[in-house]
């Protein structure tokens with residue numbers, strides 16, 4: 451019975467390979483299907499080619515979802531230490547870079563090879579490249595019509611990810627299947643993405659492109675304000691860098707973001723107090739806190755001559771300058787979109803799924819895992835940890 455399986459996993463990315471390997475190693479007959487010719491392209495390009503494969507601190511607080519508690523069960527049953535044990539078993543050298551983020555020393559390919567070997571150990575059957583045209587039901591089994599023939603399976607796991615980076619094979623397959631079976635979606639939007647500004651707002655900042663500095667960044671109303679301290683990068687079209695990627699997953703269209711370009715110093719207070727003691731021009735003072743090019747740009751934006759003597763400057767002008775450095779409010783006009791987004795926010799509504807098994811409550815046998823689900827991690831290895839954990843949750847239950 452060549453095309454009869456216990457489980458058909460669609461999408462051989464991070465979550466799909468993990469799920470197939472776990473289910474296969476439990477003795478289940480598993481087929482893993484992907485439309486791409488190259489497997490797991492997102493793992494390959496992740497972390498600048500070194501794959502930030504987990505984060506030692508990963509917990510439910512590092513995920514964005516309409517139901518922040520949904521991810522708790524899977525994350526606690528498959529932890530960063532569990533994935534790390536697997537990495538160590540395969541003797542893949544790794545290092546911690548920043549805030550618990552673990553990267554391969556050599557190459558993301560090692561993680562792909564490890565997952566492939568885990569699938570081999572579970573005798574997983576591969577169908578790649580293979581396009582699933584339709585999914586239907588024959589009695590209580592699923593029927594998958596593909597361009598390589600029909601496959602029957604007792605359970606189906608949808609692991610086709612989100613919409614980000616269509617040029618390497620992202621599709622809306624998971625969302626179409628969810629809709630077909632009557633499951634609700636939380637509006638998908640680009641996440642972990644650079645933010646853009648209209649031309650008039652951004653023109654004065656274009657010459658600052660390439661400048662990077664550590665900042666505080668926040669967005670949201672008082673009660674639900676989100677804050678990060680990370681590096682900011684000025685680009686030709688707007689703002690990027692970890693600070694902006696992080697805040698983009700919390701930013702709502704039309705709302706401002708607020709930046710503190712010098713988090714440790716109250717610039718207005720320091721300048722006003724220093725009028726009698728700091729005997730310098732303002733243009734010579736600011737570079738002790740800010741990159742010189744950015745300091746010059748901020749003086750121009752505030753209509754202040756760099757050769758103005760601090761002692762001669764009105765307090766009001768200094769307070770305005772301080773405000774633009776410590777509390778810079780700016781409203782993005784959008785983002786760089788799925789072309790550049792590392793993830794998709796939103797997805798299959800978690801209310802539709804069991805948090806233990808990832809199965810759809812009203813469609814027995816149909817599961818959704820990984821990025822297709824409305825669980826989006828912060829930048830820093832959290833999204834892969836969700837892929838491993840949700841893949842394992844489904845792999846253990848199917």
Ligand code: FDA
Pocket residue numbers: 460461462463464465466483484485486489490491492493495496497498501502503504580581582609610611612614615618619620621622623791792793819820821822830831832833834835837
């Ligand atoms: P994933 O996208 O990995 O896999 C989906 C699979 O489904 C693909 O193989 C695709 O070909 C297949 N597919 C899609 N549509 C299909 C269809 N219709 N039929 C059949 N197959 C289909 N995260 C992290 O934690 N650390 C990091 O370092 C990075 N770095 C990073 C860099 C860049 C540039 C991006 C774009 C993203 C990251 N991420 C990341 C995010 C991370 O890559 C992402 O969250 C996971 O890969 C999601 O895993 P999934 O298995 O859910 O989807």
